[in-house]
Amino acid sequence: MSRRRPSEEYEPSPRELLDGLVVGSPRGGEYPVGAAGEITLCRLRKRLMTAGVDRLQYLATGDRVRFFRSPEEPERGRIDEVLPRTSELSRGRPGKPPQLIVVNLDQVLIVAAVAEPDLSLHRLDRFLILADCAEIEPLIILNKLDLDDDGTALAELAAIYEPLGYRVLGTSAETGEGLAELQAALTGRVSAVVGVSGAGKSTLLNTLDPSFELATQEVMDIGKGRHTTTASSLLPLACGGWVADTPGIKTVSPLPGLIPADELAEHFVELEPFVGACQFNNCTHRAEPGCQARAALAAGEIAASRFDSYLRLFEELRAAE
Ligand SMILES: Nc1nc2c(ncn2[C@@H]2O[C@H](COP(=O)(O)OP(=O)(O)OP(=O)(O)O)[C@@H](O)[C@H]2O)c(=O)[nH]1
Ligand SMILES: [Mg+2]
Ligand SMILES: [Zn+2]
Incomplete structure (x- = not known):
């Protein structure tokens, strides 16, 4: 038939x-x-x-x-x-046009873990830039709080990112901490969950709705660099709204090919005020004399990890150009 x-x-x-x-x-x-x-x-x-x-x-x-x-x-x-698109979340591919991950998102949840894999602020910053390029509101999730022995990880992360205007939420799929807040953040909205492989993206979504049955990976496999999740599709949430799980971007560097190095500072909230404000109009804040951004760093007004992220990314984007 x-x-x-x-x-x-x-x-x-x-x-x-x-x-x-x-x-x-x-x-x-x-x-x-x-x-x-x-x-x-x-x-x-x-x-x-x-x-x-x-x-x-x-x-x-x-x-x-x-x-x-x-x-x-x-x-x-x-x-x-x-209908016309309101936003596009893409990852850069050097020498090729950016690859669309998902479009029309209301927000992007950036999941990092306290440990297993180790928390990398640099990777977190990369995902924040990815969201900023797409003009999508990010929500930072620090998962695996149950692995935080001294119980300070969430406060340390919040101390860096909340003053910049980002919301930071702590969760544990193991103990259930923060899951009600996570569900509330997803309700009625179209969201994507991004972050490094093994951070627990699929596990968190399965915890919210076991019917998703998203494949998850044993921690011991993570070092092999495989991604458990392969494609992105939007799943209907019982509480209303849609959420896309995405594969962790571990080795693929999503930024080169997405923005030119010269525009990088515009994507760092705390560096934006210094665009055009240093002694040299086109200051890249690396070693130029009269750099106001470095002065702010020395005065402790900019988090060292953020400035370091900027410098690392700048060199990487330059090298790819
Ligand atoms: N201790 C602890 N382990 C967790 C938590 N959340 C997830 N895990 C474990 O972390 C491992 C990786 O979880 P996944 O959900 O597959 O990670 P993912 O972010 O989806 O990884 P990719 O799909 O590869 O990007 C699994 O073994 C989970 O059981 C948590 O809150 N605490
Ligand atoms: Mg996954
Ligand atoms: Zn400067």
Whole structure:
């Protein structure tokens, strides 16, 4: 039996068109479209594909569409309209155009762990820049609080990031600490969870909704550099909203190819005031005389780890240019 689908010519009435969200990658030419927690497998109306449109790049996870369901087969449908994107979260690929991770997010949760793997402020800063490039609000999650023997890790992290305007939330999938706050932060919003491999992204989401059944990895495997999670798709939250788990970006460096080194300082909240404010108008805050940013660092007004992140990233971006 062939699948019965609406013909290309069929013009649905506005009442037949539903608002939906592309929640994953296409399979066999069909996109999973979510609406009210239900998934409809949709083809793209052919006439959306005008000359020069790259079929594979046209839709991304998170795109908002208008679609209608096949009357004979309601689990299948056709996408008739794609709404404009409000944001794109991408990772840079040197020498290639940035790769879309997910679009139209309300927020991005950056998950780091107290230990296993070791907390890296530099990696956290990289993810913050990724979110800033996409103009998406970040929420910093410090997971595995149960592994924090002296109980100071969360306060230390908050002391650096809260004054910059970032929200920092501590969690433990092991003890349940912070999970109610995490759920509240996700409710009714479209979010993505990013962060290094092994930080516990998939575990946290499974804890919120065991029906997700996201694959997680034993800590001993993490050193091998595998990523347990491979694709990003949006999952419906029982509390309302959608969340995308993403693979940890461990070795792939997502920033070169995304921004030029000269613009890096604009993505550091505390360095922004110094853009154009030093003795040299185009000061890169590395070794130039009369650098106001370095003066602020020496005065303890800028966290050393943040300045170090800036310098490391600057060199890396320069080298990739
Ligand atoms: N002690 C402790 N272990 C945790 C916690 N959360 C996750 N883990 C463990 O950390 C390991 C890695 O968790 P995952 O959820 O697979 O990590 P991930 O961030 O999804 O990793 P990728 O998918 O590779 O990016 C698993 O063995 C989890 O059981 C926590 O709060 N405390
Ligand atoms: Mg995972
Ligand atoms: Zn300077």
